[in-house]
Amino acid sequence: MTWINSIMQGVLLGGLFAMSAVGLSLAFGVLRVVNLAHGDLMTLAAYLSYITMKYSGMSTWYSLLIVVPGMAILGYIVQRVLLQKALKMGELAPLMVTFGIAIIIPNSLMQIFSSNVQQLPVGALATSSIQLNNQISLGTFPILTLLMSVVLIAAIQQYLARTKMGRYMRAAADDSEVLRLMGVDHRKVYGYAMGIAFATLALAGILFGMRQGGVSPFDGQITVLFAFETVIIGGLGSLWGTLLGGIVLGVAQTIAGQISPEIPLLVGNLVFLAVLAFRPNGLMGKQALK
Amino acid sequence: MSNVTLPHVERFRRKAAIGATFAVILFSLLALAPFALDQSITTDWVKLFYLISLASMWNLLAGYAGMVSVGQQAFIGLGAYGVFVFNDMGYSAYLSGLMASLVVAVIAFPLSFLAFRLRGGYFAIGTWVIAETIRLIVIRFSSLGYGKGRNISNYTADPTLRNNYTYWMALAVLVFALAASFTLLRTRMGLALQSIRDNEVAATSVGVNVNRVKRIVYVLAATGTAGAGAVICVQGIGIASPGEIFGVSYSAFMIFMVLIGGLGTIEGPVIGALVYFMMDKYFSQQGLWYLVALGLMAIFVTLFFPKGIWGEINARWKVSLFPVGYQVFDRKDVKKLGSKSNKEE
Numbered sequence: 001m002t003w004i005n006s007i008m009q010g011v012l013l014g015g016l017f018a019m020s021a022v023g024l025s026l027a028f029g030v031l032r033v034v035n036l037a038h039g040d041l042m043t044l045a046a047y048l049s050y051i052t053m054k055y056s057g058m059s060t061w062y063s064l065l066i067v068v069p070g071m072a073i074l075g076y077i078v079q080r081v082l083l084q085k086a087l088k089m090g091e092l093a094p095l096m097v098t099f100g101i102a103i104i105i106p107n108s109l110m111q112i113f114s115s116n117v118q119q120l121p122v123g124a125l126a127t128s129s130i131q132l133n134n135q136i137s138l139g140t141f142p143i144l145t146l147l148m149s150v151v152l153i154a155a156i157q158q159y160l161a162r163t164k165m166g167r168y169m170r171a172a173a174d175d176s177e178v179l180r181l182m183g184v185d186h187r188k189v190y191g192y193a194m195g196i197a198f199a200t201l202a203l204a205g206i207l208f209g210m211r212q213g214g215v216s217p218f219d220g221q222i223t224v225l226f227a228f229e230t231v232i233i234g235g236l237g238s239l240w241g242t243l244l245g246g247i248v249l250g251v252a253q254t255i256a257g258q259i260s261p262e263i264p265l266l267v268g269n270l271v272f273l274a275v276l277a278f279r280p281n282g283l284m285g286k287q288a289l290k
Numbered sequence: 291m292s293n294v295t296l297p298h299v300e301r302f303r304r305k306a307a308i309g310a311t312f313a314v315i316l317f318s319l320l321a322l323a324p325f326a327l328d329q330s331i332t333t334d335w336v337k338l339f340y341l342i343s344l345a346s347m348w349n350l351l352a353g354y355a356g357m358v359s360v361g362q363q364a365f366i367g368l369g370a371y372g373v374f375v376f377n378d379m380g381y382s383a384y385l386s387g388l389m390a391s392l393v394v395a396v397i398a399f400p401l402s403f404l405a406f407r408l409r410g411g412y413f414a415i416g417t418w419v420i421a422e423t424i425r426l427i428v429i430r431f432s433s434l435g436y437g438k439g440r441n442i443s444n445y446t447a448d449p450t451l452r453n454n455y456t457y458w459m460a461l462a463v464l465v466f467a468l469a470a471s472f473t474l475l476r477t478r479m480g481l482a483l484q485s486i487r488d489n490e491v492a493a494t495s496v497g498v499n500v501n502r503v504k505r506i507v508y509v510l511a512a513t514g515t516a517g518a519g520a521v522i523c524v525q526g527i528g529i530a531s532p533g534e535i536f537g538v539s540y541s542a543f544m545i546f547m548v549l550i551g552g553l554g555t556i557e558g559p560v561i562g563a564l565v566y567f568m569m570d571k572y573f574s575q576q577g578l579w580y581l582v583a584l585g586l587m588a589i590f591v592t593l594f595f596p597k598g599i600w601g602e603i604n605a606r607w608k609v610s611l612f613p614v615g616y617q618v619f620d621r622k623d624v625k626k627l628g629s630k631s632n633k634e635e
Contacts, residue, residue, distance in 0.1 A: 034411020036360065085593050095358050095411050096549060096592040103542050103585030107578040221538060225422060228415040232408075266426040269419055273404060276416070280407040 039224025042205025075198025235282025361417025369519025
């Protein structure tokens with residue numbers, strides 16, 4: 001029964017991984033940029049939430065309403081000001097720029113807030129749970145994050161399928177030159193895509209911090225790896241695959257944690273490497289990696 | 291003879307020959323430095339040497355083969371930990387470093403098959419995952435001190451001798467890194483590499499075995515990087531923490547040095563390492579703001595001076611200390627060059 005319990009906990013954790021991976025997947029799909037600062041931006045969002053909470057007294061949940069849109073605007077600006085120029089310079093430049101950001105964020109946070117964990121309280125939900133039987137109980141907060149993740153992925157799917165900007169994004173993913181020939185300002189499309197990516201990673205970053213009980217400056221160096229592993233395990237170019245990838249990674253980690261508390265990260269990485277070795281296109285990947 | 295005057299192609303001009311002679315003299319003098327200079331200076335230089343080695347090896351990957359890795363710390367760490375393994379078997383710390391580097395070459399070969407499943411940015415994060423995985427495996431061994439780091443058990447007791455040996459070891463790794471880059475790039479493979487960097491598909495179409503060439507570079511870079519890692523371990527007579535030696539900040543430093551100096555040139559990483567070395571010496575007391583400044587500079591240089599310091603110099607004055615490219619001259623220029631070059635025609 002403990003195994004079933006850890007599998008279910010793993011599925012719930014996987015929802016969070018999937019949520020953190022959506023932005024990485026979207027940015028790569030539309031802009032062909034792999035954002036090396038993805039994890040650190042999640043950490044930044046969590047700190048912004050902490051600051052909002054501290055100075056306004058609102059709960060972590062309400063801070064989402066301020067930080068998530070704020071990060072979306074930041075994403076649009078970063079794309080238009082920094083990445084757009086780098087994109088024109090070839091493949092290396094965007095990587096270098098995002099890696100530069102990945103160095104700036106955690107070290108600045110460390111200098112300003114020290115290495116202490118900053119609390120991100122969940123509130124009343126923290127202790128509430130749903131009792132399935134006398135051995136399995138699922139926390140309400142993890143269930144909520146999984147649901148949010150599913151809703152988020154469904155919403156982005158619908159956005160890409162049904163709205164004008166969503167169609168532009170898919171067109172940009174296929175061939176951005178043709179998109180430009182059709183008279184669409186591709187820079188704006190890229191900016192919107194990055195805005196959405198930043199909004200989703202902000203949401204994931206804050207929820208991840210809440211789950212861990214708080215956030216510390218170098219958390220991003222681990223979360224970026226989780227997000228990346230999720231994308232690759234699930235398969236590039238498939239958002240539902242990303243959800244599956246998150247669940248596989250989450251279950252692998254919780255089962256490993258059941259065996260020994262020291263090995264979840266190692267086992268998670270090994271699962272990722274195994275997928276890479278035996279199913280390089282991921283579990284639900286549609287296209288070869290490029 | 292036709293009337294069309296063909297351009298004359300050269301790759302080793304007299305200026306460059308002077309450069310090569312100068313390099314041989316320079317390295318001979320550097321080898322003698324411990325006899326002439328104060329120990330505090332040579333200790334500093336050990337750091338400079340391994341920084342140049344690290345930067346050159348990273349440049350070989352990214353600047354010539356187009357593989358941006360943020361996981362080279364895997365090989366720094368393995369090189370460093372390899373010193374413990376062989377040292378415990380009874381070999382001297384310096385010989386252990388050499389053996390560790392060779393073992394890393396053997397390890398890097400199968401790893402390349404995993405890493406090469408990914409391209410571009412995903413390759414970058416993939417190498418990072420590999421580095422993390424290796425760290426997580428290493429810290430499970432009690433003989434390697436778990437997650438706490440450890441000291442070298444048998445090291446040279448005499449501090450002066452130890453300092454000299456460490457210095458020569460660092461110099462040897464440096465010479466390996468530079469000589470490997472230079473000779474590799476002057477062979478046919480150098481051309482193949484640059485064609486891969488510029489366009490993989492086009493390189494394949496003209497008959498370059500892309501994966502084979504990339505694999506050779508990957509293994510070579512891992513070997514040199516491990517050598518530098520071994521130097522770091524030997525100089526510190528051990529490792530303070532696995533998190534540091536396997537830390538992604540090493541990748542940050544490598545990227546910074548290569549970008550500042552000039553990506554895709556042999557001279558660039560040397561200059562970049564010098565710049566970083568000076569910054570580290572005078573500003574590292576500023577705490578982490580100094581790393582923030584490195585990050586800002588990396589972004590600034592990428593966007594506004596993508597050629598780096600050496601690239602800018604090269605573009606302006608056409609100098610090259612380590613000539614690996616071909617230069618095309620008009621006939622008129624050839625005459626000015628004198629009789630020596632005409633004989634080669």
